[in-house]
Amino acid sequence: MADSKIILVTGATAGFGKAIAETFAAKGWDVIITGRRQERLKELAQKLTGGYGVRVLPLHFDVRDKVAVNEQLGQLPDNWREIDVLVNNAGLALGRDLFDQASMDDWEAMIDTNIKGLLYVSRAVLPYFEKRGEGHIINIGSTAAKDVYPMGNVYCATKSAVEAISKAQRIDLLSKKIKVTAIHPGAAATEFSLVRFKGDQAESDKVYKGYQALEATDIADITYYVATLPKHVCINDLVVTCTAQANAFFTHKEG
Structure with a gap:
């Protein structure tokens, strides 16, 4: 559709990003999807175009690579520049270790992805x-931005930074009529914990045992709602948890 809106979603190959891309495409939005896993990008692009008849532009790069971000996003084709919504979703947690035992490589990967990647993409x-x-930046944060929990150290710090950056963007871009929303999900049954525990399925499964966690589609639906409010309405900061979770620290588990 010539008059359809355009959304750009980073980290679209799995989890929240994939669900967000699918939800918006189902509503008729054209979609720019980015990610590090090229084969998954291709598969998702084919699914969206075939299933919903929308335009899809898959861009293969790592948000940690400033040069690649600027090359890919700074030179978009003319017919893809009318972006309505940017969802900074690319992010990860690595390890769950005491501060003095944590891997510095993990720290750097989280800082480079969760903070610097978000900055690079936003500026581009x-x-x-x-x-x-006009425009709308939606940053995917975490309840970890609100409460620091044991062995969360640098991951919590990066998501606290996302919250602070969102506030700063909102202030600095106010006169440009650009909305900024931070969505902070709690526990969600995605690949998140599998990545955090570096492929250990048993440890990952323990995180979601005994309660019903959020699903990626829950956050996708909320993102769509936030993005389609009237122009004069902006949800600034939104914390979303499953019913069994009070915050990043307290979760009620059965059994």
């Missing part, structure tokens, strides 16, 4: 928003 997309005089 902002000129398109500024030219149009």
